[in-house]
Amino acid sequence: MQEMTGIHPTEELFSHFFNLTQDYLCIAGYDGYFKKVNPAFIEFMGYSEEELMASPIHTFIYEKDQHRTATSRKGLTKGSPLLHFDNRYTTKSGEIVWLTWTAIPNEDNQLVYAIARNVNHIKKKEEERNAAIANLTQLNKELKRLSFTATHDLKSPVNNLISLFHLLDTSEIKNEENLLYINLLKESSENLRDILNNYVDTIKKKNTSLHHKxxxxxxxxxxxxxxxxxxxxxxxxxxxxxxxxxxxxxxxxxxxxxxxxxxxxxxxxxxxxxxxxxxxxxxxxxxxxxxxxxxxxxxxxxxxxxxxxxxxxxxxxxxxxxxxxxxxxxxxxxxxxxxxxxxxxxxxxxxxxxxxxxxxxx
Missing domain, CATH: 3.30.565.10 (Histidine kinase-like ATPase, C-terminal domain)
Known part of the structure; x- marks a missing residue:
């Protein structure tokens, strides 16, 4: 029966794989057009097979990724494989979706054999993570600014208090207990000043001192x-x-x-x-x-x-x-x-x- 149909068993197996896999399989020419696409890719894009092969491939690529994709495609036409390349495609419904591609060129027949997977969910998570990192970075900057402000603003009244103690003529104070309290207040104020200065010095080191063992x-x-x-x-x-x-x-x-x-x-x-x-x-x-x-x-x-x-x-x-x-x-x-x-x-x-x-x- 196989001899009557003229279909080699290997070709039949490939045909089944090509048509049944959920990955996106494409064969493209060096001229920039699709030559063959599998049903999974057709369903994903929303276009008919005829529509996909009638227009240049770059028309289906998201506009902001077209130049970068064209640059990578030049390497394919020179015989270099393309591994784990990410770009965005625009479906017929207008949805923009991230795909990751692996493509192998064949110079003999001027074709590129490519497989792609939808990684939109991964990119979304990356975007959320990057947004969270950016938010934390900004929050850290604000906290650092707040630490600087609070420490600096506290230093002024403390220095003012210390200056008042220096202006005070303690020789006129005869009560030893009152004199003791004044000296204690002066000493405590100076200790507070030293602590605030230490905090400022630590913050200025861009947090490296807090991670140094x-x-x-x-x-x-x-x-x-x-x-x-x-x-x-x-x-x-x-x-x-x-x-x-x-x-x-x-x-x-x-x-x-x-x-x-x-x-x-x-x-x-x-x-x-x-x-x-x-x-x-x-x-x-x-x-x-x-x-x-x-x-x-x-x-x-x-x-x-x-x-x-x-x-x-x-x-x-x-x-x-x-x-x-x-x-x-x-x-x-x-x-x-x-x-x-x-x-x-x-x-x-x-x-x-x-x-x-x-x-x-x-």
Missing amino acids: EQVCMKQVLQATLDPIKYLIKNTGTTFHIDLDQASTINFNAFCLHSIFLNLISNSIKYARPGVPPVIQITSSNKEDSVQVSVSDNGSGFDMEKASGKIFHLNETFHDATDSKGVGLYLVNDYMKSFDGEIQVNSTVNQGTTFTLTFPNQ
């Missing part, structure tokens, strides 16, 4: 954190039990560690139980491939079940304090994640809270 001495950073708040510690009767001897250094970032210590310690003081002086314990230990630091207090604690899944979210608060904004723990968690670290928390109402920080050695 170094060997950090935890005792030094902790001491630098406690000094500016020593009078808050004294007035609240806060007691510290510190043991960082087992693991005194970590591979981290000094600026970020300072912020972590400051947030956790200030929270322990802020959320102390009424009438119970805060007791804060800070310890370290070496693990197999990391260093663990524990920060514990005897404060008011919170309900772990109610706070589950929200503890480190932005703007989440678990106490009624008016100055509680839900930012501190979010920052602590963000710093830890930035360096592949981990933070865990355990808390019991009216007993206290323990934060366990894990710093990878590498």
Whole structure:
């Protein structure tokens, strides 16, 4: 029967594949016209087979992609294959669709054999992702500008306050207690100025300092954190039990560690139980491939079940304090994640809270 029809079995198999595949198969001539297209491509384009072969191929290509496609086509006519080339086609209904092409030229018969797939959904996702990246980039710029503005604007009244202290003639003040308070205010103002300057310097480094790891001495950073708040510690009767001897250094970032210590310690003081002086314990230990630091207090604690899944979210608060904004723990968690670290928390109402920080050695 095959001999009677004159159709070779291989040609018959190719014909079935050509007609049944859902990929778009096309045979085009070096003259720029389709010579044969499969049913899937015909259905996709919405034109009849006769219409597709009657007009130059470039007329079906989206106008903005025509020049780029023509440039790539020149390589085909010189014998170079075209691999994973993306361009847009316009269907008869006017829809613009992204296709990705692989084409092989045959110089002997001046034909190009091509296969294409619809990648419109992938391009849409890429566009959404690029839009999201652009939005995040803009948001980051705005946040950086806000940080500059807030820090700069705060520096002016602080410098003004320091200037007033310098103008003040303390020799006329006979009350030693008042003189002590004035000196304390002056010292606190100068500490605040130094902190603001440090923030500005960090921002100016285009965030590189926040991603730079170094060997950090935890005792030094902790001491630098406690000094500016020593009078808050004294007035609240806060007691510290510190043991960082087992693991005194970590591979981290000094600026970020300072912020972590400051947030956790200030929270322990802020959320102390009424009438119970805060007791804060800070310890370290070496693990197999990391260093663990524990920060514990005897404060008011919170309900772990109610706070589950929200503890480190932005703007989440678990106490009624008016100055509680839900930012501190979010920052602590963000710093830890930035360096592949981990933070865990355990808390019991009216007993206290323990934060366990894990710093990878590498």
